[in-house]
Amino acid sequence: xxxxxxxxxxxxxxxxxxxxxxxxxxxxxxxxxxxxxxxxxxxxxxxxxxxxxxxxxxxxxxxxxxxxxxxxxxxxxxxxxxxxxxxxxxxxxxxxxxxxxxxxxxxxxxxxxxxxxxxxxxxxxxxxxxxxxxxxxxxxxxxxxxxxxxxxxxxxxxxxxxxxxxxxxxxxxxxxxxxxxxxxxxxxxxxxxxxxxxxxxxxxxxxxxxxxxxxxxxxxxxxxxxxxxxxxxxxxxxxxxxxxxxxxxxxxxxxxxxxxxxxxxxxxxxxxxxxxxxxxxx
Amino acid sequence: xxxxxxxxxxxxxxxxxxxxxxxxxxxxxxxxxxxxxxxxxxxxxxxxxxxxxxxxxxxxxxxxxxxxxxxxxxxxxxxxxxxxxxxxxxxxxxxxxxxxxxxxxxxxxxxxxxxxxxxxxxxxxxxxxxxxxxxxxxxxxxxxxxxxxxxxxxxxxxxxxxxxxxxxxxxxxxxxxxxxxxxxxxxxxxxxxxxxxxxxxxxxxxxxxxxxxxxxxxxxxxxxxxxxxxxxxxxxxxxxxxxxxxxxxxxxxxxxxxxxxxxxxxxxxxxxxxxxxxxxxxxxxxxxxxxx
Numbered sequence: 001x002x003x004x005x006x007x008x009x010x011x012x013x014x015x016x017x018x019x020x021x022x023x024x025x026x027x028x029x030x031x032x033x034x035x036x037x038x039x040x041x042x043x044x045x046x047x048x049x050x051x052x053x054x055x056x057x058x059x060x061x062x063x064x065x066x067x068x069x070x071x072x073x074x075x076x077x078x079x080x081x082x083x084x085x086x087x088x089x090x091x092x093x094x095x096x097x098x099x100x101x102x103x104x105x106x107x108x109x110x111x112x113x114x115x116x117x118x119x120x121x122x123x124x125x126x127x128x129x130x131x132x133x134x135x136x137x138x139x140x141x142x143x144x145x146x147x148x149x150x151x152x153x154x155x156x157x158x159x160x161x162x163x164x165x166x167x168x169x170x171x172x173x174x175x176x177x178x179x180x181x182x183x184x185x186x187x188x189x190x191x192x193x194x195x196x197x198x199x200x201x202x203x204x205x206x207x208x209x210x211x212x213x214x215x216x217x218x219x220x221x222x223x224x225x226x227x228x229x230x231x232x233x234x235x236x237x238x239x240x241x242x243x244x245x246x247x248x249x250x251x252x253x254x255x256x257x258x259x260x261x262x263x264x265x266x267x268x269x270x271x272x273x274x275x276x277x278x279x280x281x282x
Numbered sequence: 283x284x285x286x287x288x289x290x291x292x293x294x295x296x297x298x299x300x301x302x303x304x305x306x307x308x309x310x311x312x313x314x315x316x317x318x319x320x321x322x323x324x325x326x327x328x329x330x331x332x333x334x335x336x337x338x339x340x341x342x343x344x345x346x347x348x349x350x351x352x353x354x355x356x357x358x359x360x361x362x363x364x365x366x367x368x369x370x371x372x373x374x375x376x377x378x379x380x381x382x383x384x385x386x387x388x389x390x391x392x393x394x395x396x397x398x399x400x401x402x403x404x405x406x407x408x409x410x411x412x413x414x415x416x417x418x419x420x421x422x423x424x425x426x427x428x429x430x431x432x433x434x435x436x437x438x439x440x441x442x443x444x445x446x447x448x449x450x451x452x453x454x455x456x457x458x459x460x461x462x463x464x465x466x467x468x469x470x471x472x473x474x475x476x477x478x479x480x481x482x483x484x485x486x487x488x489x490x491x492x493x494x495x496x497x498x499x500x501x502x503x504x505x506x507x508x509x510x511x512x513x514x515x516x517x518x519x520x521x522x523x524x525x526x527x528x529x530x531x532x533x534x535x536x537x538x539x540x541x542x543x544x545x546x547x548x549x550x551x552x553x554x555x556x557x558x559x560x561x562x563x564x565x566x567x568x569x570x571x572x573x574x
Contacts (some may be wrong), residue, residue, distance in 0.1 A: 035415035110509020117330035213406025215512035
């Protein structure tokens, strides 16, 4: 391994040590220290107050709401992502590149704008606002708005993880199955799915992490009604603004744990498949 | 690409004249999956974005102009774009350093370091914001020594840049890693054989090869940073005209039920950042090596 990667020309040992040291130090300062700060602040007065802040009714309501929103948004975007990846990778039709660009569009939209667009549609002065109000249907400042905003920000994750892999894998196996008389769904279940299952899992994990951790987009559509439309990240903000620092950092630590578990699972999947699972590079 | 009769044959084996642009695939399922994709995309992305595109003009062109050029909005836009560009620029050498160490050297803890790079992707932005405040507040771990030497990071523009460096760094590292990995060692060896010093080799052989990736990394870090909200608002202090970012101005306008004004600033942000990304993309094409 090292023979293949290390070029014959290399830096002097002291340069090498300096570069490694500088890289480790900057990542420790920039990334690790903030993470440590969250846990330290959460446990500043010991474990009991931190746990109390998490099992308090408003916090529990926030946890439940976060889970509910993710439970709706993640499957929808998973289904859409699979359909899009199948259509784009297994068929040739004009406009495929445009379609990919449009699917990735939400990644380059500010979270606040991702919430704003739904308020423009369904808010009290939105296009459909008065119509909905007359029928007593609430979308903004209620669960549907939170779900829609989350759907928008997590839209590309699954498609983005599946597409490069499915394009690389080609169509030969699926075509063989179809020639042998398998239906579309059978082909997908028995041929495609086993090939993409780990990438799919990685995409779903990343999608879920973003869905549960999203702040800006849901902040715009939530209305911040405690115990009703507050997701966990929003609950963190409210506690912080009320100077309940231990509580804010305790809930934040719970979210940080979710991030760590996601990273760990993603790392395990990479190790399992020998392939980087990511949505970061276009 | 291949027709039903010769399923499994690689596309290259099919005579060019028989290939068709429109699908003649052996596979079923184009219509339902493409239909589902278009429905999903239209309802969840295109329809809401249409609102953003159309609503600002309710107050007319001069209305939009007034909203966007109002001093507070202008200051916020300038801060969002300026801080995002500055943070992405700082991310470049940092990201290059980290990517170089991760790809070129083997050392204990390398895999852990590699996994850590993704932290800003996975960490919810509100948590990142809170963490940065805890660190850089005047009594924080880093804030206390910094304020002792007269540097204030929290509740200032420096805090905004700090948060944006945090969210942008993985984009640069992850874009550079595969490029550094694929860099042919032979080119560097040849340069060394021809008498170039290591530094000359890095400057004339390695740097031009990674330049397009640096530009892509910059674009991605910038695109993420310019609209960033959660990790910024805690540490910024949000003083109007000083440390207030554009997304916050949108939120404030919405809270006052000024939908058109909020949409106008949102559309301006999107338009400006797309324009900048387009220019970077065009510039990137000129950077790419001319030989295939």
